[in-house]
Amino acid sequence: MKIFKQLFIVGLCFLVFTACTTDSKKSTKKSTETTVKKEKTGQAFIKDDEGTATVLSIAIGSKSHTTLVAAVQAAELENVLVNAGPLMVFAPTNEAFAALPKGTVENLLKPENKNALANILKYHVTPGNYSKDFLKKFKKLGQANNQYVTIEIVDGEPMIGGAKILGSVKAGNGIVHVIDKVLLPPTKE
Helix, strand or coil: CHHHHHHHHHHHHHHHHHHHHHHHHHHHHHHHHHHHCCCCCCHHHCCCCCCCCCHHHHHHCCHHHHHHHHHHHHCCCHHHHHCCCCEEEEEECHHHHHCCCCCHHHHHCCHHHHHHHHHHHHCCEEECCCCCCHHHHCCEEECCCCCEEEEEEECCEEEECCEEEEEEEEECCEEEEEECCCCCCCCCC
């Protein structure tokens, strides 16, 4: 009878031990599966129905800026455009992107060109929150890519790097100036 009790206890311990290791293997497998999914994180992906629109949400909500939004997403710059700011974004329209040489946009959207695309997009962002009229006081602006864009006054209107401001929309973290041309940073020599 003593041997039977000992075998029973050993068997019970074996079952408990194997059950615990099976559960830990399952939980390890589950946690591995959830980390494989790459979910986008950061402020840009928090849903907020009550706040003032950010420069990013304004672009996302505009049918005229779908190419710009696709480029921002390809360069993974969404979180930059929801920061507190103030940010002044010069937002080219879909037509402005279409005016680039054929294949340019498609080429820039490739993963291997992410850095070049990010540089171009950062050339469209300036720290500040200046109205179209206030921009007339400047000759150049320092952009987020550490380069400068020139401002010229043509027929009383500010031209940003040769682009005309078509309209402006105030945002909770800055302002969006809709422009008719994609700004290309000067090449570094």
